[in-house]
Amino acid sequence: MRLMWILLLALPTTALxxxxxxxxxxxxxxxxxxxxxxxxxxxxxxxxQALGPAPTAxxxxxxxxxxxxxxxxQVQAGGRYLTLQVLSGHDGTPLDTLTFKPPKxxxxxxxxxxxxxxxxxxxxxxxxxxxxxxPADAPxxxxxxxxxxxxxxxxxxxxxxxxxxxxxxxxxxTEISGSSDSGxxxxxxxxxIHTGVGFKAFxxxxxxxxxxxxxxxxxxxxxxxxxxxxxxxYPGAHFxxxxxxxxxxxxxxxxxxxxxxxxxxxxxxxxADRFRFGARMRFPFGTRLLVDALVGYSTQTFAIxxxxxxxxxxxxxxxxVTYNGPRLAGGGKVVIAGTFTAEALVGFMYVYGKGExxxxxxxxxxxxxxxxxxxxxxxxxxxxxxxxxxFDWTGYFLTTHADxxxxxxxxxxxxxxxxxxxxxxxxx
Numbered sequence: 001m002r003l004m005w006i007l008l009l010a011l012p013t014t015a016l017x018x019x020x021x022x023x024x025x026x027x028x029x030x031x032x033x034x035x036x037x038x039x040x041x042x043x044x045x046x047x048x049q050a051l052g053p054a055p056t057a058x059x060x061x062x063x064x065x066x067x068x069x070x071x072x073x074q075v076q077a078g079g080r081y082l083t084l085q086v087l088s089g090h091d092g093t094p095l096d097t098l099t100f101k102p103p104k105x106x107x108x109x110x111x112x113x114x115x116x117x118x119x120x121x122x123x124x125x126x127x128x129x130x131x132x133x134x135p136a137d138a139p140x141x142x143x144x145x146x147x148x149x150x151x152x153x154x155x156x157x158x159x160x161x162x163x164x165x166x167x168x169x170x171x172x173x174t175e176i177s178g179s180s181d182s183g184x185x186x187x188x189x190x191x192x193i194h195t196g197v198g199f200k201a202f203x204x205x206x207x208x209x210x211x212x213x214x215x216x217x218x219x220x221x222x223x224x225x226x227x228x229x230x231x232x233x234y235p236g237a238h239f240x241x242x243x244x245x246x247x248x249x250x251x252x253x254x255x256x257x258x259x260x261x262x263x264x265x266x267x268x269x270x271x272a273d274r275f276r277f278g279a280r281m282r283f284p285f286g287t288r289l290l291v292d293a294l295v296g297y298s299t300q301t302f303a304i305x306x307x308x309x310x311x312x313x314x315x316x317x318x319x320x321v322t323y324n325g326p327r328l329a330g331g332g333k334v335v336i337a338g339t340f341t342a343e344a345l346v347g348f349m350y351v352y353g354k355g356e357x358x359x360x361x362x363x364x365x366x367x368x369x370x371x372x373x374x375x376x377x378x379x380x381x382x383x384x385x386x387x388x389x390x391f392d393w394t395g396y397f398l399t400t401h402a403d404x405x406x407x408x409x410x411x412x413x414x415x416x417x418x419x420x421x422x423x424x425x426x427x428x
Contacts, residue, residue, distance in 0.1 A: 095124060246282045
């Protein structure tokens with residue numbers, strides 16, 4: 001039965017005024033979920049009766065005007081699907097029509113549906129104020145007791161289960177709330193957990209600066225495979241939608257599989273891996289843009305065995321490296337359409353550790369820094385599960401501070417890694 005809602009939060013009309021009103025006509029369970037999703041930003045008001053599928057501007061204004069509602073949400077059930085029709089309170093202009101399949105335990109809107117609903121409501125507009133009628137000379141007749149769902153809501157008000165005190169001259173409104181918590185103590189509308197795993201293909205190019213000694217060897221790896229994983233957790237998002245909901249921790253990494261380096265007939269065992277971890281802060285701007293700031297630590301190793309496993313030949317004169325140090329990064333995510341999103345990230349790292357490159361065997365005074373950039377596209381394929389394609393580049397720029405008169409010398413080196421990853425990401 002529609003509109004048989006018991007209020008869990010009693011607010012005065014001044015609280016309604018602080019948030020823009022939205023009229024809702026929906027089954028009780030759906031209304032409860034909408035209350036949880038929207039109550040932090042909008043005051044939901046029970047629509048006395050359903051409008052038709054294509055109401056006129058006057059019909060919309062007549063029902064929206066008393067509460068100064070910016071929009072009307074009408075929910076229709078069809079089979080196993082629900083359809084949300086969002087109309088502007090100003091003139092009934094359709095803002096969006098959203099159809100989704102609710103899960104058996106329906107406790108929240110799908111993330112893409114919630115984002116689209118907020119985007120639609122942001123375009124809503126209240127009807128123009130009605131001109132004040134001249135005072136009537138005749139006494140006003142008492143209104144007979146209202147029957148049906150709206151009457152049941154009024155009975156609930158009389159029983160003290162919910163109460164809203166309208167200002168003089170305004171029509172009574174009944175606010176719907178999906179939670180008795182205050183706005184800051186409800187779980188965040190943004191996901192609390194992102195975790196993914198996938199396959200990565202990458203390449204490496206290590207080169208010495210011009211003028212290096214001929215005894216030093218460069219290194220080119222056109223293709224290698226790795227398993228990649230990443231995870232981000234915002235613990236506060238489980239409990240609040242305030243600032244704490246946007247502070248998280250992250251860990252990502254990749255581990256090369258089946259790697260070997262070759263020179264002629266010699267094969268050398270090779271290890272390649274990279275790990276990054278730290279803290280992450282997200283800054284949402286509306287429902288379509290999210291900006292990220294990261295601070296953490298990065299370590300990347302590319303090591304080649306000293307001796308060939310096939311011929312016993314010694315490794316060419318190229319150092320095994322382990323680059324590590326603090327890293328800062330920033331980026332963002334934008335919803336292009338529906339559940340299709342694009343991401344970008346850039347980072348800077350001070351290279352504190354360099355592995356053999358900074359050992360006495362090579363150039364112990366080496367210093368360096370690193371830059372990295374990545375781009376990604378993702379699409380939700382089923383609820384909470386996305387497929388994600390990403391491309392990334394990391395460049396290490398090293399200065400050896402070597403003595404130019406030494407027998408083996410080089411002024412610097414660069415080490416570049418290019419990669420592409422296809423992964424599945426679980427978001428909840």
